[in-house]
Amino acid sequence: MEREEILRVIEKHLAKSVPGITAGIDPEKKFTDFGANSLDIVEIVSGTMRELKIKIPRTELSDIHNISGLIDKFEAFAPKSA
Amino acid sequence: MSTTDEVMSKHLQDHFSEYTYDMFMMNMSSELEEMDLFSEWVEILNKKNLYTFEAIRSAAQKTEIDLTRQNGEKVHIINLSSYNYLGFSYHPEVIAAAQEAVGKYGLGASSSPVISGTYSIHKQLEQALEKFFGLPDRGVSLFTAGYSVNLGAISAFIKPGNYVIMDEASHMSIIEGAKLSGGEILYFKHNNMDHLEELLKKTCDGFTRVLICMEGVYSGDGDYGNVKGVVKLAKQYGAYTLVDEAHSALIAGENGRGVCEEQGVLEDVDLYVMTFSKAFGGVGGGVYGKKSIINYMNWYAKCRMFSCALDPAVTGGMTKVVELAGSEIGMARRNKLKSNASYFRKLLSGKVNLGECDSWVVIVNFGNESKTLQLNDYLQKTGLDTSIIQFPAVPKGEARIRMFITSEHSEEQLNKAADIILKAADKFDFLKK
Numbered sequence: 323m324e325r326e327e328i329l330r331v332i333e334k335h336l337a338k339s340v341p342g343i344t345a346g347i348d349p350e351k352k353f354t355d356f357g358a359n360s361l362d363i364v365e366i367v368s369g370t371m372r373e374l375k376i377k378i379p380r381t382e383l384s385d386i387h388n389i390s391g392l393i394d395k396f397e398a399f400a401p402k403s404a
Numbered sequence: 405m406s407t408t409d410e411v412m413s414k415h416l417q418d419h420f421s422e423y424t425y426d427m428f429m430m431n432m433s434s435e436l437e438e439m440d441l442f443s444e445w446v447e448i449l450n451k452k453n454l455y456t457f458e459a460i461r462s463a464a465q466k467t468e469i470d471l472t473r474q475n476g477e478k479v480h481i482i483n484l485s486s487y488n489y490l491g492f493s494y495h496p497e498v499i500a501a502a503q504e505a506v507g508k509y510g511l512g513a514s515s516s517p518v519i520s521g522t523y524s525i526h527k528q529l530e531q532a533l534e535k536f537f538g539l540p541d542r543g544v545s546l547f548t549a550g551y552s553v554n555l556g557a558i559s560a561f562i563k564p565g566n567y568v569i570m571d572e573a574s575h576m577s578i579i580e581g582a583k584l585s586g587g588e589i590l591y592f593k594h595n596n597m598d599h600l601e602e603l604l605k606k607t608c609d610g611f612t613r614v615l616i617c618m619e620g621v622y623s624g625d626g627d628y629g630n631v632k633g634v635v636k637l638a639k640q641y642g643a644y645t646l647v648d649e650a651h652s653a654l655i656a657g658e659n660g661r662g663v664c665e666e667q668g669v670l671e672d673v674d675l676y677v678m679t680f681s682k683a684f685g686g687v688g689g690g691v692y693g694k695k696s697i698i699n700y701m702n703w704y705a706k707c708r709m710f711s712c713a714l715d716p717a718v719t720g721g722m723t724k725v726v727e728l729a730g731s732e733i734g735m736a737r738r739n740k741l742k743s744n745a746s747y748f749r750k751l752l753s754g755k756v757n758l759g760e761c762d763s764w765v766v767i768v769n770f771g772n773e774s775k776t777l778q779l780n781d782y783l784q785k786t787g788l789d790t791s792i793i794q795f796p797a798v799p800k801g802e803a804r805i806r807m808f809i810t811s812e813h814s815e816e817q818l819n820k821a822a823d824i825i826l827k828a829a830d831k832f833d834f835l836k837k
Contacts, residue, residue: 341588357591359572360426360800361579368430377432380441 325349328374328396332389335369349390367392376400425773425795449777450475456780459789464494467813471789481789482821484807489655489764490737491812492728493685498721505720513713517546518703521713529719532726533678533690537661539671543698545705546714550650550679550689551577554617555584556705557675557691558646562587562615567607569600570617573625575648576797578617587615594625597633601641608641615644615675620652620663624798626761626806628656632667639672650679650689651765654729660738684725686718741811744818748809751822755836756829759804766807768825770834773803779832788824 329349336353337343339362347356353363370392371377378395386392428442449455459471459479465486471479492498505525515521526546533544547553558581562568568582572591582589590607592600600616607614616638618629631647638645649662657665662678664670676692678684691701703709728734745764752758757769770779773794780792783805794803805825809818829835 341590359591361796364426364429364796368432371430371432375433380427380430 323374323397323400325393325397328370328393329389331370331373332366332392335366335373338369339366347389349393350388352388370396374400426800429796453477454777454781456777456784459784466491466494467810467817471784473784479784479787481784481787482813482817482824483789484766484809484813484821485789485791487651487682487808488685489651489683489741489808489810490685490729490734491810492683492725495685495725495728497728498685498724501724502717502721506717509716509720511717512715515712516709517713518709523713523716523719525716525719525723526713529714529723529726532723533692536659536726536730537670537676537692538659541695542692543695544690544692545698545701545708546688546690546719547705547708548688548711548714550677550681552705552707552711553677553679553689553691554578554581554646554648556581556707557677557701558582558615558617559585559706560701560704561585561644561646561675562613566613566615568615568617569603569607569643571595571619571622571629573622574617574619575623575650578619578646578648582617594622595627595630595633597630597637600634601637604637604641604643608643610642613644614641615646617646618648620647620649620656621763621765623651623765624767624793624804624806625759626763626765626767627759628663628763630667631663631673632669635669635672644674645672646675646677647673648677648679650677650682651763653678654683654725654734655738655741655764660729660734680718680722683729684722686722686725688714688718688722737811741809744811744813745809747815748807748818748822751818752825755826756834757836764809766809768805768807768829768834770803770805770829770832771801773800775832776803779805779828782828782831783824786824786827788821 333343333345333347336356340357343356353366374396376396376399378399382395386395428438431438446455453475455474459473461469463469465483465488467483469483471481509523509525513521530544534542547556554577562585564586566587567590568587569590569592570578571594573594590603592603616634618634620629635645647664652662654660656663659665661670664673664676674693678690680686680688741764748766759767759769761767776792776794783790791806793806
């Protein structure tokens with residue numbers, strides 16, 4: 323799965339919590355930079371997991387520092403194609 | 405159990421005490437793994453004797469009581485964890501009024517208030533509240549929970565295409581009410597009128613409905629809302645206002661009409677939300693406003709329309725509470741509560757981080773939620789029960805001890821409680837340097 327594809331899904335879920343977000347956000351930023359609060363972040367991350375059907379273990383979520391770091395995790399835990 | 409669950413389970417065993425609420429919040433797939441892991445976490449904590457939540461009370465919420473923890477351990481504590489601010493939940497006249505009402509009307513109202521669940525006792529409570537707040541052409545819509553008032557009132561008032569602009573420190577019930585409404589939600593920085601004005605400039609166009617939501621006393625911070633400032637901006641830009649006075653109705657203001665009275669804007673607020681579970685000492689709530697708005701709320705706040713009416717016993721008790729609150733007893737208890745809160749804050753001031761709190765909701769910030777379990781365990785075992793709050797009630801990394809002072813606490817109890825807090829602050833490293 324391409325990083326851009328993951329980013330588009332993240333943007334979609336971010337926009338549900340923060341009105342006015344459009345495609346093309348800077349992945350080096352944090353969710354809080356866009357005005358999302360802690361509760362929003364939980365919803366954005368879990369909503370993205372459900373849509374992408376990729377499960378990141380809970381223990382892996384504590385050391386993510388920006389959106390790019392979250393995309394790394396999605397890539398790492400995406401089912402490997404045969 | 406899948407591999408990831410096994411990893412998580414080991415993590416729980418190793419780091420059970422560093423739990424934060426969001427660990428089990430995520431639903432990642434069709435499996436119910438978050439529920440299984442949460443149960444496992446509770447089990448581990450009970451075995452380690454660190455599960456301090458849901459401790460059982462076997463008597464009224466008085467100032468000093470016995471608790472039984474979920475694992476059976478008993479502790480005797482000074483009670484700063486219940487918001488029975490004026491001690492009305494166990495006032496003998498309130499209990500007698502509730503008993504009389506249940507004897508006369510039975511246990512439940514047995515119907516929606518709009519259909520056939522409105523009893524004469526409900527009308528008496530509405531009239532008592534209208535008299536207490538004293539404004540002409542106003543009414544009250546009664547709900548079975550304070551939470552439901554915000555859920556129902558906001559979603560009846562706001563529809564998709566409208567805006568809800570709320571203080572970022574607003575209670576979960578306001579957030580969920582706004583989400584349910586389908587309106588766009590914007591947050592302004594806590595008590596920051598410049599930021600609110602910036603958002604009003606962007607949203608108020610003379611056509612679109614905008615509702616500003618805030619609290620009288622913020623339940624998570626213990627500070628006052630700037631209702632006067634919000635009302636001024638709302639008038640200027642043509643927005644409406646909802647003020648949740650859950651923690652300030654019957655207390656703030658000379659006559660107990662809340663922060664809206666204290667700041668001289670009671671008449672200007674469109675939706676005044678009150679919760680009967682705090683100073684009223686019962687359960688349920690109501691919204692006070694112009695009769696035309698209230699008539700509409702009665703029908704279109706769906707969680708009211710589609711719920712059974714407030715039960716007769718509580719309604720009878722609340723009617724007596726409103727009578728007491730408007731009497732010399734109410735005045736004396738309000739004054740005692742304010743002097744108790746001021747006394748307690750002085751005992752802690754300069755020694756721990758009280759944030760901006762200046763009310764009867766006294767906050768001590770300890771920051772990192774991973775300390776929560778051991779800290780709460782220590783406090784309970786040394787004789788103090790508090791209402792520790794952490795994410796999502798407050799932002800992550802801003803965990804705090806919250807204490808509800810009541811008019812009924814003695815100076816001796818407050819001294820002892822402050823002593824325990826300071827010892828805990830030393831042990832858990834949150835004394836002010």
